[in-house]
Amino acid sequence: MQFPPTTASVHQLENGLTIILDPDCAAPVISTQAWVATGSMHEGNFLGAGLSHLLEHMVFKGTESYDGKAISDTVQAAGGEWNAYTTFDRTVYYIDGPSDSTQTFLKVLTEMVFKPTFPADEFEKEKDVIRREIDMGLDDPDDRNSQLLYSTAYSVDPRQHPIIGHTELFDQLSHEDMVSYHRDRYTTENVFLSISGDFNKQELLQYLEEICGDIPRRFTRLAQVTPEPPQLGQRIRRDTFAIPTSKLTLAWQVPSLEHPDAAPLDVLATILGSGRSSRLYQNIREKQGLCHHIAGWSMISPGQTGLFAVSAIVDHDKREELQEAILKEISQLPNSDFFDELKKATRMTLASQFRTLTTASGRASDLASNWHDTRNLNFTRDYIDMVSRVTTDDLQRVARTYLVPQVLTITSLDPEDAEEADAKNEASVQRGEMQTRTLTNGLTLVTQCDSRLPTVSITVATLTGLPSESTENAGINALLAKLMTKGTTTRTAEEIAVTMDSLGASFGISCGNNTTLTSASCLQPDVKTALGIVADMIQNPVLPPDALERERGAMIAGLQEQAEDPLSVAFRKLRPSLFGEAGYGLNGSGTEESLNKLTREDLAKHHKKYFTAANSVVAIFGDIDPDKCARLVEELFSTMPKGTRSHTGDQEFPTPSVHELHLDKQQAVLTVGFRGASASDDDNHALELIHDYCTDMAGPLFTKIREDLGLAYYVSATQFHGVNTGMFAFYLGTSPDQLDTAKSILLGEIKTIAENGIPKETLESVKTTWLASHALANQKIGSLARLSAIDCLLGFPADHHLKAPDEIRALTDEAIRAAAKKYLGTHEPVIVTVSPEA
Numbered sequence: 001m002q003f004p005p006t007t008a009s010v011h012q013l014e015n016g017l018t019i020i021l022d023p024d025c026a027a028p029v030i031s032t033q034a035w036v037a038t039g040s041m042h043e044g045n046f047l048g049a050g051l052s053h054l055l056e057h058m059v060f061k062g063t064e065s066y067d068g069k070a071i072s073d074t075v076q077a078a079g080g081e082w083n084a085y086t087t088f089d090r091t092v093y094y095i096d097g098p099s100d101s102t103q104t105f106l107k108v109l110t111e112m113v114f115k116p117t118f119p120a121d122e123f124e125k126e127k128d129v130i131r132r133e134i135d136m137g138l139d140d141p142d143d144r145n146s147q148l149l150y151s152t153a154y155s156v157d158p159r160q161h162p163i164i165g166h167t168e169l170f171d172q173l174s175h176e177d178m179v180s181y182h183r184d185r186y187t188t189e190n191v192f193l194s195i196s197g198d199f200n201k202q203e204l205l206q207y208l209e210e211i212c213g214d215i216p217r218r219f220t221r222l223a224q225v226t227p228e229p230p231q232l233g234q235r236i237r238r239d240t241f242a243i244p245t246s247k248l249t250l251a252w253q254v255p256s257l258e259h260p261d262a263a264p265l266d267v268l269a270t271i272l273g274s275g276r277s278s279r280l281y282q283n284i285r286e287k288q289g290l291c292h293h294i295a296g297w298s299m300i301s302p303g304q305t306g307l308f309a310v311s312a313i314v315d316h317d318k319r320e321e322l323q324e325a326i327l328k329e330i331s332q333l334p335n336s337d338f339f340d341e342l343k344k345a346t347r348m349t350l351a352s353q354f355r356t357l358t359t360a361s362g363r364a365s366d367l368a369s370n371w372h373d374t375r376n377l378n379f380t381r382d383y384i385d386m387v388s389r390v391t392t393d394d395l396q397r398v399a400r401t402y403l404v405p406q407v408l409t410i411t412s413l414d415p416e417d418a419e420e421a422d423a424k425n426e427a428s429v430q431r432g433e434m435q436t437r438t439l440t441n442g443l444t445l446v447t448q449c450d451s452r453l454p455t456v457s458i459t460v461a462t463l464t465g466l467p468s469e470s471t472e473n474a475g476i477n478a479l480l481a482k483l484m485t486k487g488t489t490t491r492t493a494e495e496i497a498v499t500m501d502s503l504g505a506s507f508g509i510s511c512g513n514n515t516t517l518t519s520a521s522c523l524q525p526d527v528k529t530a531l532g533i534v535a536d537m538i539q540n541p542v543l544p545p546d547a548l549e550r551e552r553g554a555m556i557a558g559l560q561e562q563a564e565d566p567l568s569v570a571f572r573k574l575r576p577s578l579f580g581e582a583g584y585g586l587n588g589s590g591t592e593e594s595l596n597k598l599t600r601e602d603l604a605k606h607h608k609k610y611f612t613a614a615n616s617v618v619a620i621f622g623d624i625d626p627d628k629c630a631r632l633v634e635e636l637f638s639t640m641p642k643g644t645r646s647h648t649g650d651q652e653f654p655t656p657s658v659h660e661l662h663l664d665k666q667q668a669v670l671t672v673g674f675r676g677a678s679a680s681d682d683d684n685h686a687l688e689l690i691h692d693y694c695t696d697m698a699g700p701l702f703t704k705i706r707e708d709l710g711l712a713y714y715v716s717a718t719q720f721h722g723v724n725t726g727m728f729a730f731y732l733g734t735s736p737d738q739l740d741t742a743k744s745i746l747l748g749e750i751k752t753i754a755e756n757g758i759p760k761e762t763l764e765s766v767k768t769t770w771l772a773s774h775a776l777a778n779q780k781i782g783s784l785a786r787l788s789a790i791d792c793l794l795g796f797p798a799d800h801h802l803k804a805p806d807e808i809r810a811l812t813d814e815a816i817r818a819a820a821k822k823y824l825g826t827h828e829p830v831i832v833t834v835s836p837e838a
Contacts, residue, residue, distance in 0.1 A: 003350065003353060003354070003380060003381040003384045003385075004357075004381070005378055005381055006022070006367065006377050006378055006381070007022070007023075008020055008021060008022035008196075008363075008367050008377050009021050009201070010371070010377065011205060013188070013208060013209055013212055013213070014209070014213070015188045015212065015213065015215055015216065015217045016187075016188040016189050016217045017188040017191065017192070017193070017208075017212055017215070018191075018192035018193070018371075019192070019193050019195070019205065019208060020192065020193065020194040020195065020364075020367050020368065020371060020377065021195055021199075021201050021204065021205070022194075022195065022196035022197075022363055022364065022367055023196075023197075023198075023199055023200070023201055024196060024197060024198065024360065024363070025198045026198075027197075027198065027360070028098060028099045028100070028198050029096070029097065029098060029099055029197050029198060029360050030096070030097065030098070030099040030101070030102045030105065030195065030196070030197035030198060030199060030360060031094065031095075031096045031194075031195065031196050031197055031359075031360040031361040031363070031364040031365075032094065032095050032096075032102065032105045032106055032109050032193065032195050032364075033092060033093070033094040033193065033194045033195070033361075033364045033365065033368055034092070034093045034094070034109050034110070034112075034113045034191060034192075034193055035090055035091075035092050035191065035192055035193075035194060035368045035371075035372055036090065036091040036092070036093075036113065036185065036186055036190060036191050037089070037090060037190045037191070037372060038052055038089075038090070038091055038185040038186070038190065038223065039052050039086055039087050039088045039089040039090050039091060039163070040052050040053065040086065040087075040088055040158065040159075040161060040162075040163040040165075041088045041089055041157075041158035041159060041223075041225055042089070042158075042185065042223035042225065043158075043181070043223075044221075044223060044224065046169075046173065046177065046181070047158055047161060048161040048162075048165060048166050048169045049165045049166070049169035049170050049172065049173050050130070050134075050162070050163065050164045050165020050166075050169075050170050050173075051165070051173060051177065051178065051181050052086050052091055052163070052181075053086040053130070053163055053164050053165065054126070054127070054130060054165075054170070054173060054178060055091070055178055055181060055182055055186075056084050056085075056086045056091050056093075057126050057129070057130060058116065058118055058122070058123065058126055058178060059084075059093070059112045059113065059116040060072075060084075060112065061116070061117070061118065061119055061122040061126065062116065062117040062118075062119055062122075063108075063111035063112055063115050063116055063117060064111055064115040064117065065107070065111055065115075066108065066111065068119075068122070071108055071112070074104060074108055075095060075097075075104075075105070075108055078097060078098075078101035078104040078105065079097045079098045079101055080095045080096065080097035080101060080104075080105055081095070081096045081097060082094065082095040082096070086163055087163065088158070088159050088163060088301075089301065089304075089372075090372060092368075093109060093112060093113060094109075094361070094364075095108065095109055096360065096361050099197050099198035099199060102195075102197075102199055102204070103207055106193075106195075106204075106207065106208065106211065107211055109193075110193075110208075110211055110212055110215075113186060113191060114186065114188075114191075114212070114215045115215075116182065118175070118178065118179055118182070120175055123175045123178070127170070127171075127173075130164065130165075130170065131167065131170070133164060134164055134165065134167055134170065137162070137164060141241050141242075141243045141247065141413060142247075143162075144239070144241055144413055145247040145249070145411070145413045147162050148237060148239050148249075148411045148413055149249050149251060149309075149409070149411045151237075152235050152236075152237045152409050152411050153235070153251050153253070153307060153409040153411075154228050154305075155228065155229070156226045156227075156228060156229065157226065157227070157228035157304065157305060158225060158226065159304070183218070184219075184220065184221035185220065185221060185223075187217070187218045187219070187220045188212075188215060188217050188218070189217070189218075189220045190220045192368070192371060192372075193208075194364040194365070194367050194368035194371070195364060196360045196361075196363040196364035196367065197360040197364075225303075225304075227304070227305070228253070228304070228305040230253070230407075231253050231406065231407040231409075232406065233406055234405055234406065234408045234409070234410070235408075235409040235410070236409075236410045236411075237410075237411050238411070238412050238414060238418075239411075239412075239413055239414070240413070240414050240415065240416045240418055241413050241414070241415070241416065242415075242416055243413065243414075243415055244415060245292065245313050245314060245315055245316065245415065246313070246314050246315070246316045246319045246412050246413065246414045246415065246418065247311070247312075247313055247412065247413040248311070248312045248313075248314055248319055248322060248323060248410075248411075248412045249309055249310070249311045249312075249409075249410070249411045249412070250309065250310045250323065250326055250327070250330075250408060250409070250410050251307045251308065251309035251310075251408070251409045251410075251411075252307070252308045252309070252402055252403050252404070252407050252408055252409070253305050253306070253307065253402070253407040253409075254298070254300065254305070254306045254307065254308045254402050255300075255305070255306065255402075256300065256301060256302060256303050256304055256305065256306060257300050257301055257302040257303075257306075257373060257374075258302060258303070261394075261397075261398050261401070261402070262300045262306075262386075263383065263386040263387050263389075263390055264390045264394040264395055264397070264398045265298055265300065265306075265308055265398050265402065266298050266300060266349070266387065267342065267345045267346070267349070267387055267390045267395065268298075268308070268333070268395050268398060268399060269296045269297055269298040269308055269309075270296075270345040270348055270349065271296075271338060271341045271342070271344075271345045271395070272296035272310070272329070272330075272333070273294060273295045273296020273297065273310055274295065274296060274297075274345075274348065275348065277344070278295075278296065279329055279341075280294045280295070280296055280310060280312075280326070280329060281294055281295075283325075283329060284312075284322065284325050284326065284329065288325060290314065290318050290321060290322045290325055291312045291313060291314040291315075291318070291322050292312075292313045292314065292315075293312060293313040294310065294311070294312040294313075294326075295310070295311055295312075296308075296309070296310050297309055297310075297311070301373070302373045302374065308402065308403065310326050310330075312326070316414055316415050316418045319412060319414070323410065330399070330403050333395070333396070333399035333400075333403065334396045334397075334399045334400040335396070336392075336395070336396065336399075337392065338392045338395045338396075339392060342390065342391075342392060342395070345387075346387055346388055346390070349384060349387050350384055350387075353366075353380055353384060366380055432448055432449035432450070432626075433448070434446060434447070434448045434788060434798045434799050435447050435448070435626050436792065436797075436798050437630060439613070439630070439633060439634050439637070440634060441613040441637065441638070441640060441641075441642050442613040442614045442642045442643075443613035443614075443616060443617075443618060443633070443637055443640060444616070444617040444618070444792055444793075445617075445618045445619075445620070445629070445630055445633050446617065446618070446619040446620075446785075446788045446789060446792055446798045447619070447620050447621070447624060447626040447629050447630070448621045448622075448626075448781075448784065448785075448788070449622075449623070449624055449625070449626060450621060450622050450623065450781050451623050452623075453622075453623065454523055454524040454525075454623045455521065455522070455523060455524065455622050455623060455781065456521065456522055456523070456524055456527050456530070456620065456621070456622035456623060456624055456781075457519070457520075457521045457620070457621050457622055457780075457781045457782035457784075457785045457786075458519060458520045458521070458522075458527075458530060458531055458534055458618070458619070458620050458785065459517055459518070459519045459618070459619045459782075459785045459786045459788075459789045460517070460518040460519075460534060460538055460616055460617070460618050460619075460789070461515050461516075461517055461616065461617045461619070461786070461789035461790050461792075461793045462515060462516045462517075462518070462538075462610060462611055462615055462616045462793075463514065463515060463610070463615050463616075463645065463646050463793055464477050464511075464515065464516045464606075464610040464611075464615075464646070465477070465511070465512060465513050465514035465515055465516075465722075465723070466513055466514075466583050466584050466586050466588060466722075467514075467583045467584070467646075467648040467649070467651075467722075467723060467724075468606075468610060468646060469583075469586055469590075470582060470586075471581050471582070471586070471591075471594065472594060472597065473590075473594055473597070473598060473602060473606070474586045474587060474590040474591055474594040474595075475555060475587070475588070475589050475590015475591070475594055475595050475598070476590070476594075476598055476602065476603065476606050477511045477516055477588070477606075478511045478555065478588055478589055478590065479548075479551060479552065479555060479590070479595065479598060479603065480516075480543075480603050480606060480607060481509040481510060481511050481516055482509075482547075482551040482554075482555075483541060483543045483544070483547055483548060483551060483603060484509050484518070484537050484538070484541040484543075484607075485507070485508070485509055485537060486541070486542070486543070486544055486547040486551075487541070487542050487544055487547075488536045488537060488539075488540040488541055488542060489536075489540040489542055490536065490540065491533070491536060493544075493547070496533055496537070499529065499533065500520070500522075500530065500533065503522055503523065503526045503529060503530065504522070504523060505520060505521060505522035505523070505526060505529075505530050506520065506521050506522075507519065507520040507521075507530070507533065507534065507537075508520075509537070511588060512588075513584060513588070513720050513722055514679075514722060514723055514790075514793075514794070515790060515793060516610075517786060517789070517790075518534055518537065518538055519782070519785075519786065520533070520534050521782055524622065524623040524624070527620075527624065527629070527632070528632060531620070531632060531633070531636055532636055535633075535636035535637050535640075538611055538616075538637075538640070539611070539637065539639050539640050540639075541607065543600050543603050543604060543607075545600055548600055548603070552595055552596070552598070555589055555590065555595055556592050556595055556596075558589060559587075559589055559590070559591065559592055559595075560592075562589070564663070564665075566663050566665050566667060566668070566669040566733070566834040567669050567671075567731065567733065567834075569661060569663055569669075569834050570661070570669045570670070570671040570731070570832045570833070570834045571671060571729075571731075571832075572587055573659050573661060573832045574671045574673045574729065574830055574832045575587065575673075575727075576654075577654060577656075577657050577659060577673075577830040577832065578653075578654070578656075578673045578674075578675065578727060578830045579651055579652060579653065579654075579725070579727075580651070580652030580653070580654050581652075582651075582652060583648070583649075583651050583652070583722075584651060584722050584725065584727065585652070608641075609643075609646075610643075610646060611640070612640065612641050612642060612643020612644070613637070613640050613641065613642045613643060614642055614643045614644050614645045615643055615644070615645050615646055616640075616793070617789045617790075617792040617793045618633055618637070618789070619785040619786070619788045619789035619792075619798075620633070620785065621781040621782075621784055621785040621788070622781050648723040648724055650724065651722075651724055651725045653675065653725075656827065656828040656829060656830050657830055657831075658830075658831045658832075659830075659831070659832045659833070660832075660833050660835070661832065661833065661834045661835075662834070662835060662836060662837045663834050663835075663836065664836055664837065665834075665836060666735075666736075666836070667713065667733050667734065667735065667736070668733070668734050668735065668736040668738075668739040668833065668834065668835035668836070669731065669732070669733050669734075669833065669834045669835075670731065670732050670734070670739065670742060670743050670746065670831070670832075670833050671729055671730070671731045671830075671831070671832045671833075672729060672730040672731070672746065672747065672750060672829045672830070672831050673727060673728070673729040673730075673829055673830045673831075673832075674727070674728045674729065674823055674824055674827060674829050674830075675725055675726070675727065675728075675823065675827060676719050676720070676721065676725065676726030676727045676728040676823060677721055677725075677726045677728075677819075677823065678721055678722055678723060678724050678725050678726055679721040679722065679723065679726075679794050679796075680794070680795070680796075681721070681726075683819040683822065683823070684721050684726070685804060685807045685808055685811060686811055686815055686816045686818075686819035686820075687719060687726075687728060687819055687823065688770060688804075688808070689758060689763075689766050689767065689770055689808065689811065689816060690728075690753065690757070690758065690816065690819065690820055690824075691717055691718075691719050691728070692766055692769055692770050692773075693753075693758050693762070693766045694716070694717035694730065694753070695716045695717050696766070696769060698765075700749055700752070700753070701715045701716065701717070701730070701732075701746070701749055702715055702716075704745070704749065705732065705742065705745055705746060705749070709745065711732075711734055711738050711741060711742040711745060712732040712733060712734045712738075712742055713732075713733040713734060714732060714733050715730075715731070715732035715733075715746070716730075716731060716732075717729065717730045717731070718731070723794065728823055728824065730746060730750060732746060736835050736836050739833060739835055743831075743833070750824060750829075751825070753820055753824060754820050754821055754824035754825030755817075755820075755821065755825060756817060756820070757813060757816040757817030757818075757819070757820040757821075758813060758816050758817075758820075759813075760813045763813050763816070767808055767809065767811070770808055771805055771808060771809075774804065774805055774808075775805075778801075778802070787801040788801070
């Protein structure tokens with residue numbers, strides 16, 4: 001069954017006006033249509049004002065031969081049904097009625113198009129009518145939903161603007177703007193007539209020459225239409241409206257009508273969502289009951305980027321579930337067997353087009369649309385032929401090519417109370433609660449689901465800090481950490497590196513004052529692989545001898561470099577003077593002597609003692625299923641021995657002392673160290689604020705010592721909280737001849753802080769700075785995983801660090817002053833200076 005070829009013909013009057021004639025004597029009726037190739041997208045400098053639509057209204061207000069009332073009376077008396085409409089790319093006027101009124105209809109129609117009088121007194125009245133129409137559109141959920149889609153799917157394409165215009169731009173249109181626009185666009189070159197029905201062709205052409213012969217041929221102002229650039233990522237917009245349910249639309253950018261994939265895309269839209277037997281209707285509405293209505297459609301126009309879309313009406317609480325269900329259906333299209341559905345879709349397309357030919361109006365519209373879009377009166381027949389040649393392979397290919405995430409636009413018009421519900425829902429869905437559980441072998445696991453991005457961060461914290469070292473094996477944790485990445489019993493170092501790099505994942509092992517942290521980050525699909533490598537490095541390191549020598553040499557070279565840096569030299573002396581020759585008094589990088597003594601057996605013994613389940617915490621944060629992660633950790637860490645938790649002994653505290661060291665450098669360095677708070681002390685939040693106060697560029701140290709007095713190159717403070725104690729230290733770098741003065745001023749400032757804490761007028765500013773830094777640091781899931789693992793390892797709840805802001809906000813200046821006196825004013829400090837020889 002084929003679509004019949006048209007018997008219509010195309011004619012052109014002497015003034016350039018094109019006429020499409022389709023004689024059909026089956027019924028005594030006529031359809032006369034005037035198509036103007038101008039719409040809202042052709043408005044140029046007036047884009048977004050609705051000028052084409054305003055002009056459509058005004059042509060009904062009077063012509064050369066009729067005033068507004070006479071037009072209406074004449075058409076009505078002749079039995080005509082008439083109207084007009086404006087779209088993005090056309091304005092159409094039509095009169096349908098008995099064929100014996102053909103000449104009347106054509107006289108009125110051509111005068112309206114070419115000879116309107118545009119009475120000035122009607123202009124503002126009609127603008128008021130259209131303003132009410134704009135307001136009605138703003139109150140209509142379907143109009144609002146369509147505008148939401150087009151303004152999101154198109155970034156520069158004129159179709160992003162409503163056809164009727166934006167009120168603010170519409171108000172600026174003048175009578176002269178409209179008259180000029182009509183003169184430029186309503187020309188015989190840019191207008192054509194389509195006439196179908198019971199008429200004599202020659203008589204009709206002769207009559208048209210009579211009534212249109214005096215219409216002059218004029219230049220047509222070309223309309224510059226900006227093409228839509230390729231979409232470079234998913235676009236999502238939500239809006240609210242006074243409706244009971246959500247209107248959800250998913251749309252993908254597709255090519256224009258000229259593209260060979262236009263027909264397959266139209267067929268695919270029919271299969272997907274046209275009719276009650278379509279995939280979406282049956283699978284999603286009928287079987288799953290996820291929505292009240294759903295349909296698939298395509299908007300494929302000549303010369304412009306099109307849209308392939310799915311629209312649905314859904315209860316708001318099911319919107320996200322529906323969206324996922326639609327995307328799941330879309331994902332199955334590239335591998336679908338469309339054989340039976342293809343036949344049905346072709347038949348539906350053919351039947352739909354046949355139905356357009358049953359009336360004179362339908363035939364005139366079909367011919368006019370073909371001419372407007374392609375200048376081919378038989379385009380409908382040709383297009384149906386293209387549809388009939390679409391194959392299953394074509395459908396799979398276009399689904400795979402065009403229905404992809406990077407050209408997807410998602411919009412939803414939601415009930416007015418949905419915004420608050422969405423905020424709560426997003427907070428709960430995107431970042432779940434932290435869950436802590438103890439696995440079979442005693443290993444602690446902390447998880448948190450954060451689905452905002454398909455990424456995962458892994459941290460394994462092990463309690464192997466400086467308290468686990470001695471002068472004999474100082475630096476063992478740092479050296480062991482370097483070697484644990486150099487291969488396992490089943491993977492070489494190169495294999496580990498290549499696998500992780502291929503996944504775009506990162507990994508590393510680092511040491512601090514209290515812990516060794518093994519970390520990795522990866523994309524969500526690669527969690528098992530990345531976690532497997534982390535588990536393997538922790539449980540099965542081979543500690544290769546060649547790598548041992550290489551890393552030992554690198555660490556010794558680092559120590560030698562430290563020995564030439566005045567600030568490093570000062571702190572290497574400050575620590576043992578403050579804590580003794582053990583624990584936090586040690587250099588985390590060791591000494592040349594201790595590093596040279598360490599053997600592979602020493603490292604293996606240290607590893608076996610500390611890298612146990614009871615002495616470690618695993619934290620996995622990101623786009624995860626916590627229960628699946630727990631099962632995965634159980635499996636991958638099954639060989640980790642339970643072991644025992646390491647205990648930190650009491651820290652030694654020597655008598656505070658003053659040390660003067662010399663180094664042949666151009667600068668002098670001063671460090672002043674005090675015993676600080678442990679991680680569990682109540683004072684550590686107060687010390688956090690004092691630390692920020694002392695390190696801020698607006699704080700007293702920088703302002704007075706560096707800026708006002710010019711006594712230092714740099715001046716600041718540092719601190720850490722250990723398991724059973726901590727350190728709070730000040731340091732500065734200055735010229736040797738200013739060392740004594742700088743020292744005196746710094747000690748004076750420290751004394752002032754010890755006595756007064758943070759000035760009351762400055763405290764809120766310091767708190768704000770700390771809170772901002774805390775928020776910025778904790779926006780990354782990697783930071784959250786690391787801090788949660790350390791919190792659990794030190795005996796706190798996993799979310800302990802997240803409660804710090806409340807503690808900071810609650811601190812009073814009295815509490816801060818008490819902490820300052822306790823740590824900076826009760827005990828004498830250790831003072832170390834490093835300067836050139838006198």
